[in-house]
Amino acid sequence: MAGKGRNCVPRALRQKVRAGLWQETISRFGENSMAMVGFYVIAAVAIVAIFAPLISFHDPYEINLRQRLLLPSGAHILGTDAFGRDMLSRIIYGARISLLVGLIPSFISIGIGSAVGVTSGYLGGKIDFILMRVADIVIAFPSLLLAMVIMYTLGAGLSNIFIALSFVGWAEAARVVRSQVLSLREQGFVEAAKAMGVRRRAIMARHIFPNCLPSLVVLFTLKVPEFILAEASLSFLGVGAQPPVPSWGLLVSQGKEFIFSAPWVVAFPGGAIFLVALAFNFVGDGLREALDPYLKR
Amino acid sequence: MMQKLISVEGLAVRFFTRKGTVRAVDGVSFDVDDGGIVGLVGESGCGKSATALSIMGLLGPAGETTSGSIRFKGEDLLRLSPKEMRQIRGKEISMVFQEPMNALNPVRSVGEQVAEPLKIHLGLSGGEARLRAIEMLEEVGIPDAASRYDQYPHQFSGGMGQRAMIAMALICEPKLLIADEPTTALDVTIQAQIISLLHSLRERLHMAVLLITHDFGVVAELCDVVNVMYAGVIVEWGNVVDVFDDPLHPYTRGLLRSMPRAKRRQRKLEVIGGAVPSLIELPQGCRFHPRCEYVTKRCFSEEPPVFQLNDDRLVRCWLFEGRMKL
Amino acid sequence: MATVPVLIGVSILIFVMLNIIPGDPVAVMMKERISPDVVEKVKAQMGLDDPLIVRYFRFIGGALRGDFGMSYKLNRPVSRLIMQAFPNTLALALAAALVSWLIGIPAGVLSALKPNTIIDRAFMGFSVAGISMPIFWSALLMQYLFALKLGWLPVSGFYGAKYLLMPAVALGWSAAGTIARLSRSSLLDVMQKDYIRTARAKGLSEVRVVVYHALKNALLPVVTVMAIQVASFLSGAVITESVFGIPGLGRLAVDAIRTRDMPLLEGSVLFATFLVVMGNAMADILYSTLDPRIRYGR
Numbered sequence: 001m002a003g004k005g006r007n008c009v010p011r012a013l014r015q016k017v018r019a020g021l022w023q024e025t026i027s028r029f030g031e032n033s034m035a036m037v038g039f040y041v042i043a044a045v046a047i048v049a050i051f052a053p054l055i056s057f058h059d060p061y062e063i064n065l066r067q068r069l070l071l072p073s074g075a076h077i078l079g080t081d082a083f084g085r086d087m088l089s090r091i092i093y094g095a096r097i098s099l100l101v102g103l104i105p106s107f108i109s110i111g112i113g114s115a116v117g118v119t120s121g122y123l124g125g126k127i128d129f130i131l132m133r134v135a136d137i138v139i140a141f142p143s144l145l146l147a148m149v150i151m152y153t154l155g156a157g158l159s160n161i162f163i164a165l166s167f168v169g170w171a172e173a174a175r176v177v178r179s180q181v182l183s184l185r186e187q188g189f190v191e192a193a194k195a196m197g198v199r200r201r202a203i204m205a206r207h208i209f210p211n212c213l214p215s216l217v218v219l220f221t222l223k224v225p226e227f228i229l230a231e232a233s234l235s236f237l238g239v240g241a242q243p244p245v246p247s248w249g250l251l252v253s254q255g256k257e258f259i260f261s262a263p264w265v266v267a268f269p270g271g272a273i274f275l276v277a278l279a280f281n282f283v284g285d286g287l288r289e290a291l292d293p294y295l296k297r
Numbered sequence: 298m299m300q301k302l303i304s305v306e307g308l309a310v311r312f313f314t315r316k317g318t319v320r321a322v323d324g325v326s327f328d329v330d331d332g333g334i335v336g337l338v339g340e341s342g343c344g345k346s347a348t349a350l351s352i353m354g355l356l357g358p359a360g361e362t363t364s365g366s367i368r369f370k371g372e373d374l375l376r377l378s379p380k381e382m383r384q385i386r387g388k389e390i391s392m393v394f395q396e397p398m399n400a401l402n403p404v405r406s407v408g409e410q411v412a413e414p415l416k417i418h419l420g421l422s423g424g425e426a427r428l429r430a431i432e433m434l435e436e437v438g439i440p441d442a443a444s445r446y447d448q449y450p451h452q453f454s455g456g457m458g459q460r461a462m463i464a465m466a467l468i469c470e471p472k473l474l475i476a477d478e479p480t481t482a483l484d485v486t487i488q489a490q491i492i493s494l495l496h497s498l499r500e501r502l503h504m505a506v507l508l509i510t511h512d513f514g515v516v517a518e519l520c521d522v523v524n525v526m527y528a529g530v531i532v533e534w535g536n537v538v539d540v541f542d543d544p545l546h547p548y549t550r551g552l553l554r555s556m557p558r559a560k561r562r563q564r565k566l567e568v569i570g571g572a573v574p575s576l577i578e579l580p581q582g583c584r585f586h587p588r589c590e591y592v593t594k595r596c597f598s599e600e601p602p603v604f605q606l607n608d609d610r611l612v613r614c615w616l617f618e619g620r621m622k623l
Numbered sequence: 624m625a626t627v628p629v630l631i632g633v634s635i636l637i638f639v640m641l642n643i644i645p646g647d648p649v650a651v652m653m654k655e656r657i658s659p660d661v662v663e664k665v666k667a668q669m670g671l672d673d674p675l676i677v678r679y680f681r682f683i684g685g686a687l688r689g690d691f692g693m694s695y696k697l698n699r700p701v702s703r704l705i706m707q708a709f710p711n712t713l714a715l716a717l718a719a720a721l722v723s724w725l726i727g728i729p730a731g732v733l734s735a736l737k738p739n740t741i742i743d744r745a746f747m748g749f750s751v752a753g754i755s756m757p758i759f760w761s762a763l764l765m766q767y768l769f770a771l772k773l774g775w776l777p778v779s780g781f782y783g784a785k786y787l788l789m790p791a792v793a794l795g796w797s798a799a800g801t802i803a804r805l806s807r808s809s810l811l812d813v814m815q816k817d818y819i820r821t822a823r824a825k826g827l828s829e830v831r832v833v834v835y836h837a838l839k840n841a842l843l844p845v846v847t848v849m850a851i852q853v854a855s856f857l858s859g860a861v862i863t864e865s866v867f868g869i870p871g872l873g874r875l876a877v878d879a880i881r882t883r884d885m886p887l888l889e890g891s892v893l894f895a896t897f898l899v900v901m902g903n904a905m906a907d908i909l910y911s912t913l914d915p916r917i918r919y920g921r
Contacts, residue, residue, distance in 0.1 A: 136629050137633055138636075141636075144861055145892050148877075153641065236759045237861065238881065239880055249757070259763050263764075266767075270759070271760075273757045273760065355823050383826045383827070387827075391824065396817065399818065400818055401821065403840065404839045404843070404914065404915055406915075413827070414825045414826065417831070
């Protein structure tokens with residue numbers, strides 16, 4: 001009986017509020033033309049990445065030394081690289097890497113970050129102090145240097161990039177969530193839940209965390225381009241993806257020696273990074289604007 | 298008869314929001330005589346502040362004065378250029394806002410802010426302005442004004458902050474002071490001090506005051522004449538004593554009954570049922586009818602005009618039909 | 624101040640990360656094949672056989688005296704290499720900061736004053752572009768255009784102010800985007816405040832309202848970010864320095880990784896992080912001297 005009363009009313013109310021939140025947000029997001037353009041670009045890149053084998057005419061790994069550094073033409077729309085590999089196919093396959101490297105570490109770092117942030121903010125005291133000092137230490141590092149050191153320790157390669165970027169990224173998410181929790185903790189519905197005897201873990205999971213979601217969604221869409229750029233940078237510096245993987249950063253790195261004779265081998269993969277990062281940033285900004293009233297609350 | 302200082306005629310203010318057009322002020326007319334104190338009373342969201350901001354020309358990008366006129370010393374403020382309007386603001390007409398702590402700039406010293414109008418309107422030098430500002434701060438009752446001049450707003454209490462705001466508003470000796478809920482954010486004892494300060498300053502400077510408040514008590518202590526505003530229109534106008542002793546409009550009656558009073562013995566505090574209607578979708582007929590205890594059939598469909606009872610009594614309610622219609 | 628514990632934590636983290644790798648540093652050092660006996664001997668000499676905690680205290684003790692050990696590959700003291708690289712990085716950081724402020728603040732302020740106009744959209748589009756641009760890409764494209772095609776500027780190297788222009792723009796532009804967006808949102812926020820309405824009610828001109836009443840409030844948070852950004856330029860100009868061949872701190876770290884030169888990497892990362900932590904502390908101090916609410920207590 002008590003258990004029923006405990007959850008029924010607040011949850012029904014909360015869900016009503018939340019349904020309204022997302023509906024309103026989506027409609028406001030739809031009115032933002034830049035954000036919609038960004039959204040379509042991401043959708044297109046995602047489709048290209050998923051269906052890469054169907055779309056590309058050439059094998060991205062096929063070396064043909066007689067066709068080195070060809071200008072863009074009908075046969076090779078974006079030209080070929082120093083090993084005669086088709087640039088377009090390599091960029092198409094590279095989209096898989098960039099999307100994964102943007103999405104997976106964002107998920108992991110925000111997941112870890114919000115667990116830490118909710119715990120820290122809600123429990124307070126010593127646990128909060130320790131967790132936040134650890135976060136301070138991670139944030140103190142210049143993020144690219146920290147990622148480089150981790151890559152040095154773990155060794156180059158794609159899966160290690162996921163680990164490195166997740167490790168670099170969780171602390172910021174933890175701080176964002178913690179500051180939200182601190183203000184939420186004081187609000188009426190949390191006080192009410194507490195007064196009704198809802199257990200701490202349930203309050204954190206059902207009352208506090210859902211209210212952090214709007215800012216986490218924004219943080220996520222802004223983390224994705226950051227990580228895409230970070231992977232590209234690591235690969236460019238030689239500590240990320242290793243040849244012959246067609247990571248966009250690596251493509252630029254391999255092309256840089258030929259920039260003066262064959263600028264397209266740098267221009268196209270770099271442009272792809274720029275385009276996708278730009279699209280995500282537009283979407284992130286659009287979401288932030290659309291969620292503005294909920295973020296300020 | 299005293300001369301009219303400012304005369305507002307058929308003023309209408311709209312705010313354009315995502316949810317629709319808010320008819321914040323919907324045909325408001327009133328006068329303030331030279332040296333008079335006029336109250337504008339109503340619940341929050343009835344359009345009082347929008348009226349004030351419209352007079353000041355400070356509605357902001359979302360608001361617009363769509364019709365009416367505001368004659369100040371014979372000139373329509375709505376027809377002035379932004380530059381001409383700037384020369385009136387702070388010099389001829391000043392405004393005091395509700396929360397002194399938010400209305401003062403946190404990163405400039407209080408003194409600088411008080412002295413600023415002197416520099417821009419009267420061209421005083423820094424030194425002269427400083428001396429004059431310190432005098433003014435003393436006059437509004439800030440002790441040790443010379444040393445507090447260089448302090449920042451966060452070092453002031455709410456009451457002292459409001460005194461500084463008043464000093465800032467009055468430093469160029471304006472003809473009209475618009476005070477928008479000047480005491481609402483303050484403790485009761487401080488409220489009384491601020492009210493008596495406004496009283497004495499008004500005598501000395503011989504200025505007119507338009508007092509905007511939701512608090513009938515403040516009106517009773519300060520004002521000569523009161524306008525009761527509801528949902529964007531004035532529903533009752535009259536001499537303060539008359540309105541207090543014999544409120545005509547059902548809304549005014551409700552407001553007065555919901556006010557705690559020491560003199561009359563009262564069993565319990567009453568409230569007006571319901572809430573202020575949305576100014577986007579106003580009810581048909583009389584705006585007050587959904588909350589009115591005297592509501593008649595007619596009130597649902599027809600908006601009442603203003604009826605004049607005698608020389609200085611106006612009311613917008615069908616109950617008074619048959620009196621002179623204005 | 625939280626600075627000291629953070630620095631201790633940072634040093635522990637770097638030390639642990641770099642000392643748990645399976646690779647044998649002595650083997651890295653010596654190119655030729657050598658007998659295991661010799662390797663053991665050298666290891667003992669270098670104290671690599673000691674427990675991790677002993678080695679940490681030796682490392683931190685040295686670091687406090689400015690001694691980060693000898694570079695394996697370059698065979699010179701790490702501290703001297705860092706001190707040689709630092710002035711170059713400093714010059715780049717200051718130039719980039721200047722670029723980012725000169726572009727970012729005016730762009731942000733103008734956008735905020737004309738929100739949702741073409742000016743605003745153009746500046747904000749430019750800012751997002753700066754943030755989304757991979758620096759190595761814009762740097763390479765600039766080299767192609769200004770050095771090769773137009774011949775206005777030298778491709779790379781570091782021998783004077785002329786060499787600094789492209790790197791500073793490449794690095795500064797991305798930061799300008801952040802500053803522009805921050806100044807815009809901060810000023811937009813301030814322009815909604817009650818005290819701006821008060822200032823207008825005094826009859827001030829719009830220019831005076833903005834310059835005297837809004838800007839200081841709006842730029843306070845921006846100043847903090849600017850200070851932190853300079854620190855991050857000092858420590859993180861890794862890409863810019865590599866592309867333009869500037870012998871600075873970032874290049875040192877990249878070279879250290881490439882040659883698996885552990886003491887050099889340890890030293891340069893610790894020094895760079897030290898700069899960031901100090902930069903943040905300085906940003907706090909700067910903020911509190913600029914904001915009277917903090918200067919005179921609450």
